[in-house]
Amino acid sequence: MQTLTQRLANPTRFMELSARLLPWISAAAAILLAVGLYLAFFASPADYQQGETVRIMYIHVPCAWLSMMVYGLIALSSFGLLVFRHPLADVSAKAAAPLGAAFTFLALLTGSLWGKPMWGTYWVWDARLTSVLILFFLYLGLIALRSALEDEGAAAKLTAILALVGVTILPIIKFSVDWWNTLHQPSTDFTSTVDPSMRLPLLVMAIAFTLLFFAMHLKAMRNEILRRRVKALRTQAVAGRDRLATQGAAE
């Protein structure tokens, strides 16, 4: 019996399945985002210490969560490419990189805008902030390395190796607030560190952002599969023309 990943190894089957899933995931993300924004602005209180500024948390935490989850997905896809040579693994890794970079950028930006009124500064070179900045540079490195190489096979393998080496940044980010003294608060624990009145909007927004990412990732993967088909057809057309030209010259 085929596993799900084996069934999805056929890009045509993936295109069929993703075409059916995409509208549902997008709609679920849109509805949850609307509910989350309502809860974040109208149904949750200001924090007793941070005041209204706490509302930045409802977008900062989901972006920060996605910045790490997306890198984890890229690392998993890279492993799938290097070890199992799964045909869609590289498509997944390539499609996820710009999205991960965008969410990491937003985590840094919203964190900075939250930090100024709370800490009195936009930026400090502490362990959490610096390690997330390194993660952002890693994303940019993955994108740059891939675009620097013309041979797609080599680019896929080298990018996968860099992604797997870079995965060591994830535990450093996660535990940086425990290992070192930082201005950043400890990791958010949904069960104890967040008041129930703020937990629900945060949870809804985190799920909404995650669905939003998966919808965008599916769309980006579909685009990448189409791009590879276009490239293959162009190569086929050029090869056909060359063959005809050679035959014509021989006659």
Next chain:
Amino acid sequence: MDLGPHAAFIWISYAAVTVTVTGLILWLIADGRKQAADLDALERQGIKRRSAAGVK
């Protein structure tokens, strides 16, 4: 809605997320359309994939 003395930080944060995410979505849609149009153009010229099953 009164968001207090730090309202600008809150609005800029939400605006940045809205602009970035909307930009990503528009880019993905435009890229998808471009790839589909390129594929259609090639297939109209008679260049077809061996396994073309009409799925795009």
